Amino acid sequence: MTAAIHVEDLVKTFGPVRALDGLDLRVEPGQVMGFLGPNGSGKSTTIRVLMGLLRRDAGQATVLGQDPWHDAVELHRRIAYVPGDVNLWPGLSGGEIIDLLGRLGPGLDQGRRAEMIERFDLDPTKKGRTYSKGNRQKVALIAALSGHAELFVFDEPTSGLDPLMETVFQEAVGEMLSEGKTVLLSSHILAEVESLCDQVTIIREGRTVEAGTLAELRHLTRTSVDVTTTRPLAAMGAVDGVSDFLAHDEHRATFAVANADLPVVMSRLAGLGIEAIESQPPTLEELFMRHYAVDGSDRSAAPPDTAAAGSAGDRP
Amino acid sequence: MTANGFAGTGQLLRLILRLDRIKLALWLLGLLAVIAVTPISLRAIVDAEAEADGTTAEQVLAEQAALIETNGASIALQGPPDALDTFGGRYAFEIGAFTLAVVALMNILLIARHTRAEEESGRAELVRAAAVGPWSALAAVGSVALITNGLLGLGTSAVFIADGRPVDRSLLYGASVALCGLLFAALSLIWVQVFEYGRAATGMSLAVLGASFALRAVGDVQDNWLILLSPLGWVQAVDAFGDPAVWPFVLSLAAVVVTVAVAIALVVRRDVGAGLIEQRPGPPQADPTLPHPLGLAWRLQRSTLLWWTVGAVALGALYGSVISSIDDFVEDSEAMREVLEGLGMSGDALRDGFITVILSLIALITTAGVIQSLLRPRSEEVSGRAEAVLACSISRRAWLGSHVLLSLAAAPSFMLAAAVGLSITDALVAGGFTDVGATLAAALVRVPALWAVAGIGVLLYGWVRRFSLGVWAVFAGVAIVFLFGDLLRLPDAVLNLSPIGHVTHLPGGDQGWLSVVVLCGVALLGWAAGIALFDRRDITDA
Numbered sequence: 010m011t012a013a014i015h016v017e018d019l020v021k022t023f024g025p026v027r028a029l030d031g032l033d034l035r036v037e038p039g040q041v042m043g044f045l046g047p048n049g050s051g052k053s054t055t056i057r058v059l060m061g062l063l064r065r066d067a068g069q070a071t072v073l074g075q076d077p078w079h080d081a082v083e084l085h086r087r088i089a090y091v092p093g094d095v096n097l098w099p100g101l102s103g104g105e106i107i108d109l110l111g112r113l114g115p116g117l118d119q120g121r122r123a124e125m126i127e128r129f130d131l132d133p134t135k136k137g138r139t140y141s142k143g144n145r146q147k148v149a150l151i152a153a154l155s156g157h158a159e160l161f162v163f164d165e166p167t168s169g170l171d172p173l174m175e176t177v178f179q180e181a182v183g184e185m186l187s188e189g190k191t192v193l194l195s196s197h198i199l200a201e202v203e204s205l206c207d208q209v210t211i212i213r214e215g216r217t218v219e220a221g222t223l224a225e226l227r228h229l230t231r232t233s234v235d236v237t238t239t240r241p242l243a244a245m246g247a248v249d250g251v252s253d254f255l256a257h258d259e260h261r262a263t264f265a266v267a268n269a270d271l272p273v274v275m276s277r278l279a280g281l282g283i284e285a286i287e288s289q290p291p292t293l294e295e296l297f298m299r300h301y302a303v304d305g306s307d308r309s310a311a312p313p314d315t316a317a318a319g320s321a322g323d324r325p
Numbered sequence: 326m327t328a329n330g331f332a333g334t335g336q337l338l339r340l341i342l343r344l345d346r347i348k349l350a351l352w353l354l355g356l357l358a359v360i361a362v363t364p365i366s367l368r369a370i371v372d373a374e375a376e377a378d379g380t381t382a383e384q385v386l387a388e389q390a391a392l393i394e395t396n397g398a399s400i401a402l403q404g405p406p407d408a409l410d411t412f413g414g415r416y417a418f419e420i421g422a423f424t425l426a427v428v429a430l431m432n433i434l435l436i437a438r439h440t441r442a443e444e445e446s447g448r449a450e451l452v453r454a455a456a457v458g459p460w461s462a463l464a465a466v467g468s469v470a471l472i473t474n475g476l477l478g479l480g481t482s483a484v485f486i487a488d489g490r491p492v493d494r495s496l497l498y499g500a501s502v503a504l505c506g507l508l509f510a511a512l513s514l515i516w517v518q519v520f521e522y523g524r525a526a527t528g529m530s531l532a533v534l535g536a537s538f539a540l541r542a543v544g545d546v547q548d549n550w551l552i553l554l555s556p557l558g559w560v561q562a563v564d565a566f567g568d569p570a571v572w573p574f575v576l577s578l579a580a581v582v583v584t585v586a587v588a589i590a591l592v593v594r595r596d597v598g599a600g601l602i603e604q605r606p607g608p609p610q611a612d613p614t615l616p617h618p619l620g621l622a623w624r625l626q627r628s629t630l631l632w633w634t635v636g637a638v639a640l641g642a643l644y645g646s647v648i649s650s651i652d653d654f655v656e657d658s659e660a661m662r663e664v665l666e667g668l669g670m671s672g673d674a675l676r677d678g679f680i681t682v683i684l685s686l687i688a689l690i691t692t693a694g695v696i697q698s699l700l701r702p703r704s705e706e707v708s709g710r711a712e713a714v715l716a717c718s719i720s721r722r723a724w725l726g727s728h729v730l731l732s733l734a735a736a737p738s739f740m741l742a743a744a745v746g747l748s749i750t751d752a753l754v755a756g757g758f759t760d761v762g763a764t765l766a767a768a769l770v771r772v773p774a775l776w777a778v779a780g781i782g783v784l785l786y787g788w789v790r791r792f793s794l795g796v797w798a799v800f801a802g803v804a805i806v807f808l809f810g811d812l813l814r815l816p817d818a819v820l821n822l823s824p825i826g827h828v829t830h831l832p833g834g835d836q837g838w839l840s841v842v843v844l845c846g847v848a849l850l851g852w853a854a855g856i857a858l859f860d861r862r863d864i865t866d867a
């Protein structure tokens with residue numbers, strides 16, 4: 010099966026700035042791909058290349074089997090796009106803008122349009138200049154979600170939406186998925202990514218640093234363990250895969266374990282006689298902190314009682 | 326609200342000066358350059374003629390004054406023919422109403438930039454949230470206007486004093502130039518309160534400026550009270566080098582005080598970001614023509630285009646109403662007729678000459694409208710709205726092409742509208758139509774000039790968006806060559822480069838068709854290259 014989005018070694022420069030520096034991204038049909046990275050890492054730039062708005066300097070990009078630059082007009086009949094910063098025409102009403110973007114784009118399903126306006130609780134007769142930030146976002150979302158697109162590209166779609174509307178958005182995306190649509194979603198809201206996306210790609214400084222399912226990514230990080238054993242456990246500190254070892258007394262210690270080494274470490278612990286054990290899987294935050302942190306070094310934002318934000322050298 | 330209403334004015338003032346230091350310096354230098362060049366070149370012309378005729382410079386000046394006094398076209402363009410037998414008066418005449426209009430323009434743009442545009446971008450909210458009073462923004466931008474116009478006035482006086490004009494008269498003239506700027510700054514302060522949109526407020530101020538220019542033109546040609554309706558007319562009525570009048574200063578200062586007071590009262594009556602004119606709701610669904618490249622472009626541009634068309638009719642109508650006074654000049658004066666016949670001209674030639682100048686002037690003014698229309702894609706792109714549309718199934722060619730098509734259609738519409746307005750009022754005043762066909766043809770023959778400037782604009786925009794405002798520099802160049810080319814004694818090669826003025830001789834004269842062909846060629850090349858280049862470049866809002 011050909012990928013819905015296939016990007017390899019993508020390079021985009023703005024004068025001296027290398028916004029994308031060999032980025033890779035692959036989204037299979039029917040997937041929801043979370044697209045993550047710190048501010049200025051190149052998410053919007055990648056998306057604009059995929060929408061044929063920016064011309065790539067080097068590398069490959071294919072969207073729905075076509076070239077995003079040369080086949081833009083044809084492709085855009087199959088893609089719905091919501092930009093990060095929605096700007097509306099001050100003199101056009103919300104309803105007019107929905108029709109404009111919908112009909113010029115992947116078409117509009119009148120029934121769905123009415124339903125989405127209802128669900129997002131939008132007044133379509135207001136003029137563009139009078140909408141609040143969240144309502145501007147809704148206008149673009151309704152236009153995108155009311156059409157017949159195969160692929161949805163969202164650049165921080167829920168920025169400015171209230172929690173209720175965020176839920177409406179997540180439900181709507183869920184419905185798109187059940188219809189077999191593909192979604193690329195750039196977001197800074199981790200809860201949203203966790204609940205919507207089965208795959209994530211994390212980029213930093215224009216390069217892909219991690220890609221895979223959330224489960225796979227968790228596997229690459231560390232679990233923190235607080236254990237009490239019947240026999241003394243001081244020797245555990247020297248075991249491969251154990252770090253940040255802190256002995257409270259002879260029988261109790263906290264430390265971090267690389268997930269890949271968990272089986273070995275657990276069997277060693279079992280040999281010491283486990284009295285009590287508490288382990289904490291890495292949260293998504295920890296996962297991101299680790300990748301967002303500059304040069305892979307710790308960010309003080311990482312919670313001190315977990316050892317998730319390890320240095321790059323610790324990676325298994 | 327007491328003194329605190331103005332809290333933070335000092336910081337805002339410094340901020341504006343910092344943001345604008347280069348822009349304002351360029352405006353001031355440009356204006357002062359035009360003002361300073363006038364005495365130098367005029368003196369050279371007069372001295373040369375005096376030497377050739379073996380007379381004195383004063384005599385030459387007096388002879389030329391007699392000719393200018395009968396020349397309705399230059400009076401309409403430049404101002405009342407006061408004190409033309411003095412060097413000071415003649416300089417003031419040559420600097421003219423048009424330069425004063427540019428001073429007004431500088432002020433209108435200054436005010437719009439630091440009031441409405443700031444609010445639209447949301448920056449004003451940031452500023453107001455800081456410890457800044459509701460009137461501080463007004464006070465700050467008002468102070469900048471005071472400083473700017475003060476410098477301009479002083480510089481103008483300095484130019485005249487350096488040329489050897491009497492100090493008191495020179496200061497008076499400088500003051501009148503500064504006053505002109507302040508009047509329009511104050512007027513703009515009101516419009517930016519009334520309208521929610523910078524574009525609408527600026528449009529309204531420009532309409533007032535256009536009306537002021539036209540009213541004083543008619544008033545000056547007919548030498549009547551119409552100048553009292555025009556701030557530009559007041560300023561020129563100062564007559565610094567002849568018989569100075571005080572009333573224009575009193576009237577202008579009173580007007581400034583009243584408008585500023587009204588603006589201050591309006592500020593606290595509205596919310597930041599809102600206008601005084603309420604928004605009506607729109608239709609819940611789009612008209613079927615809207616989701617179409619041309620439909621969208623038309624919807625976005627139609628009000629601008631309609632207003633310009635209305636303005637063109639009005640401008641033409643105002644000038645048309647004075648044409649028969651030109652005929653009267655000739656009929657009233659046997660001597661005048663003899664002079665003209667001696668020069669091989671008939672009364673008709675004077676009439677045609679007037680219409681030729683007026684149509685060229687209207688072509689110049691409406692070029693600004695065409696440029697405004699063709700720069701619409703630019704503001705769509707800067708705002709990020711172009712991104713949303715071009716991410717739809719619409720080709721870049723269709724998108725840009727639609728906007729360009731409208732700006733092209735605008736050129737003949739504006740020119741024909743002006744010609745129709747001119748013919749109608751002329752007919753009303755004279756009691757019958759005269760050669761309407763020739764007037765319409767003369768209007769149309771100027772259209773390729775507008776297209777050529779538009780072509781350069783499209784080329785710049787399609788190439789690199791940052792360059793697209795360069796089309797205003799082209800416009801400024803065309804305006805300078807048209808308005809000051811003869812005075813500056815620019816070589817023919819340069820005069821012929823300007824698409825407006827020198828290359829058109831209709832109605833009445835012989836039209837060189839080569840220039841029309843060349844202009845159409847430039848236009849076509851510009852559109853084609855601009856659209857082709859646009860197909861290749863990045864769309865960004867940065």
Ligand SMILES: Nc1ncnc2c1ncn2[C@@H]1O[C@H](COP(=O)(O)OP(=O)(O)OP(=O)(O)O)[C@@H](O)[C@H]1O
Pocket residue numbers: 023026027028046047048049050051052053054055093865866867
């Ligand atoms: N048109 C442009 N001209 C110059 N530099 C640009 C342009 N667009 C983006 N950049 C630069 O490219 C880099 C990537 O920007 P991009 O907008 O793609 O980041 P992002 O990941 O979307 O960030 P955010 O999370 O803040 O939205 C940044 O350094 C930015 O300054």
Ligand SMILES: [Mg+2]
Pocket residue numbers: 052053054093164
């Ligand atoms: Mg972004």
